[in-house]
Amino acid sequence: xxxxxxxxxxxxxxxxxxxxxxxxxxxxxxxxxxxxxxxxxxxxxxxxxxxxxxxxxxxxxxxxxxxxxxxxxxxxxxxxxxxxxxxxxxxxxxxxxxxxxxxxxxxxxxxxxxxxxxxxxxxxxxxxxxxxxxxxxxxxxxxxxxxxxxxxxxxxxxxxxxxxxxxxxxxxxxxxxxxxxxxxxxxxxxxxxxxxxxxxxxxxxxxxxxxxxxxxxxxxxxxxxxxxxxxxxxxxxxxxxxxx
Numbered sequence: 001x002x003x004x005x006x007x008x009x010x011x012x013x014x015x016x017x018x019x020x021x022x023x024x025x026x027x028x029x030x031x032x033x034x035x036x037x038x039x040x041x042x043x044x045x046x047x048x049x050x051x052x053x054x055x056x057x058x059x060x061x062x063x064x065x066x067x068x069x070x071x072x073x074x075x076x077x078x079x080x081x082x083x084x085x086x087x088x089x090x091x092x093x094x095x096x097x098x099x100x101x102x103x104x105x106x107x108x109x110x111x112x113x114x115x116x117x118x119x120x121x122x123x124x125x126x127x128x129x130x131x132x133x134x135x136x137x138x139x140x141x142x143x144x145x146x147x148x149x150x151x152x153x154x155x156x157x158x159x160x161x162x163x164x165x166x167x168x169x170x171x172x173x174x175x176x177x178x179x180x181x182x183x184x185x186x187x188x189x190x191x192x193x194x195x196x197x198x199x200x201x202x203x204x205x206x207x208x209x210x211x212x213x214x215x216x217x218x219x220x221x222x223x224x225x226x227x228x229x230x231x232x233x234x235x236x237x238x239x240x241x242x243x244x
Contacts, residue, residue, distance in 0.1 A: 005059070006205035013057045013206060020050050025113040032121055044118050045096045051089035059209040060086075060198060064094045066216035072098065075146040075153070075185040077178050077222065079234050081167045081242055082156035083196035091154065091190070091214060099151040103142070103174055105129055123151065129159075139174060143181025152188075153178055157235070165196040167242050170235045172227075179222045179230070186219035189234050191241025215241045 024047035031039030052062060070076060076098055080091070092100050102119065106126040110116050119126060125142035127135040146153045155178065157170035179185065197210040217237045220230060 002208055003205075006201070006208045009058055009208055010205040013054060016057060017051065017054050020047065020054065021113040021115065024050065025117055028114060028117050028121070037123075040118075040122060041099070044122055045093065047114060047118075048089040048093040048096070052093050055086060055090075055198070055212075058198065058206055061211050062090050063211070063213040064090070064216075065213060066094075068216060068218050070095075070098055070188065070216070070219060071186055073150060075150050075182045076188050076219070077146075077175065077182065077185045078152055078154040078188045078190055079170075079175060079238060080154065080156055080190035081192050081238055082158055082161045083165060083192050083194075084161060084199045086198050087192050087195040087212070087214075090212070091192075094214060095152060095154075099123075099149070100154050101125070101142075101146065101151055103127065103139070103153065103155040123149075125153075136173075136177060139177035140181050143178045146178075147182035147184065153182075153185075162196060163200070165194065165242065167239050170231070170238075172231045175231060175234070176227055179227060183223045185222045187222050187230060187234055188219045189217040189237040189241070191215040191217070191238050193241075193243050217241060 024043060027043040028040055031043035055062060078100065101122065102124040104119055104124055104126055106128050108116060109120050109126040123145065125138050127138050129135065142153060155174050157175060158168040159171055162168055193213045194210050195212045197207045200207050220233065222230065
């Protein structure tokens with residue numbers, strides 16, 4: 001029955017998802033050009049809420065679990081596992097008060113309505129994974145940016161999405177650079193579960209009925225321990241919260 005539903009619901013989902021990207025591309029442009037950062041952020045927040053709601057078409061349920069007070073007077077470095085492109089909009093919506101900005105690969109910076117516009121105009125950083133010098137320079141600048149504005153940097157240290165839900169080994173380079181240039185930040189480990197089930201069959205058909213959850217763990221003051229300990233604790237905390 002689920003297989004039949006997935007073939008029926010996937011085209012409907014893609015229709016609403018695609019129309020939303022086109023619509024909010026125009027809304028972002030207007031917000032950015034007429035009201036600057038605040039106008040653009042409002043448009044992005046509404047877009048993320050809409051895109052998250054589109055998941056309901058697939059019978060996906062999204063749960064956000066956070067029992068901790070996240071600081072708003074200091075930058076955050078959100079460190080999370082990455083299971084699907086569909087974990088971006090819920091995470092962005094739930095953490096909107098902390099102004100999340102993403103560490104993304106440069107290929108996403110052009111050609112995708114709404115997504116590319118947000119990445120290039122909303123304060124995120126685009127890195128070339130084949131160019132270490134460019135990546136490190138961009139991350140250093142990004143770290144200074146979030147420190148200055150008390151924004152949040154979202155980084156996926158696995159480097160690529162997990163197709164099975166099982167976390168991959170974390171790379172320390174990105175987090176190390178962000179901590180170096182935003183030493184007053186709090187590192188916030190986040191564990192994402194079951195979002196991989198949306199794309200377990202690939203882009204078509206999409207999975208239906210997934211129960212996706214985002215668990216926010218206790219923030220860790222970045223300068224409260226040596227980086228090696230901070231990195232190991234962060235990776236373990238994320239992994240322990242993932243059901244695989």
